[in-house]
Amino acid sequence: MATISVEGKDIEVDEEGYLVNLGDWFPGVATVMAEIDEVEMGDDHWDIINFLREYYEEYQIAPAVRVLTKAVAKKLGKAKGNSKYLYELFPYGPGKQACKFAGLPKPTGCV
Amino acid sequence: MSESIKKFMFVNTKAPYGTVYALESLEVVLISAAFDQSVSLVFCDDGVFQIANNQNTEASGMKNFSPAYKALGDYDINKIYVETESLEERGLTLDNIMALTYEDEDDDWAEKPSIIPATRAELADLMDEQDVVISS
Numbered sequence: 001m002a003t004i005s006v007e008g009k010d011i012e013v014d015e016e017g018y019l020v021n022l023g024d025w026f027p028g029v030a031t032v033m034a035e036i037d038e039v040e041m042g043d044d045h046w047d048i049i050n051f052l053r054e055y056y057e058e059y060q061i062a063p064a065v066r067v068l069t070k071a072v073a074k075k076l077g078k079a080k081g082n083s084k085y086l087y088e089l090f091p092y093g094p095g096k097q098a099c100k101f102a103g104l105p106k107p108t109g110c111v
Numbered sequence: 112m113s114e115s116i117k118k119f120m121f122v123n124t125k126a127p128y129g130t131v132y133a134l135e136s137l138e139v140v141l142i143s144a145a146f147d148q149s150v151s152l153v154f155c156d157d158g159v160f161q162i163a164n165n166q167n168t169e170a171s172g173m174k175n176f177s178p179a180y181k182a183l184g185d186y187d188i189n190k191i192y193v194e195t196e197s198l199e200e201r202g203l204t205l206d207n208i209m210a211l212t213y214e215d216e217d218d219d220w221a222e223k224p225s226i227i228p229a230t231r232a233e234l235a236d237l238m239d240e241q242d243v244v245i246s247s
Binding site: 058059060061063064066067070071 | 141144145174175176178179181182185186
């Protein structure tokens with residue numbers, strides 16, 4: 001099993017870089033995953049990651065991109081709730097990459 | 112694109128935990144919705160327990176995935192039929208079923224109920240209208 005090193009701890013990840021144990025997540029995990037993917041994390045990234053973690057807490061699923069976009073528009077406004085904005089933040093796909101940083105499983109219905 | 116939209120009906124007949132059918136069916140439902148198909152769900156027989164209120168899976172050691180049904184509205188799935196005979200046979204009423212809702216885009220995003228009680232005979236007619244019926 002692959003691991004990533006976060007603040008001196010070895011954290012298990014699967015072959016695509018998603019956490020094996022969702023309970024292992026803490027903010028440092030997202031920071032290290034972002035460094036691996038060469039994404040520079042700013043407040044806008046954290047807004048989406050925190051949003052995803054709240055969504056998962058409530059619904060126990062990682063939302064599909066279409067659902068994420070709609071939900072972000074409702075919560076954070078139309079300027080952020082569009083796929084262009086979300087893809088700029090997470091170039092490998094707001095579903096896949098943001099969910100990974102947030103310590104969630106790969107989104108259901110992600111194609 | 113519109114001519115390729117098919118009517119899918121997913122019929123859920125089994126208790127939520129103990130087998131993987133309920134969870135797997137839910138995942139297929141979410142995936143089909145992502146492809147812009149017309150999707151409806153039926154809960155009958157022990158399947159009605161899948162959307163029962165206040166599920167507690169602690170003793171079974173399994174994850175309680177029932178909160179995910181609340182997300183169905185976000186996936187534009189708003190026709191969720193519950194068979195009335197199945198409820199009665201199990202001593203349940205609609206009060207024991209999660210009050211699932213969706214927001215109606217054509218009505219200023221008003222929140223509306225997704226749960227539709229239907230008799231066995233009504234469901235048989237509805238199944239006749241579908242392009243695809245998948246049961247688990």
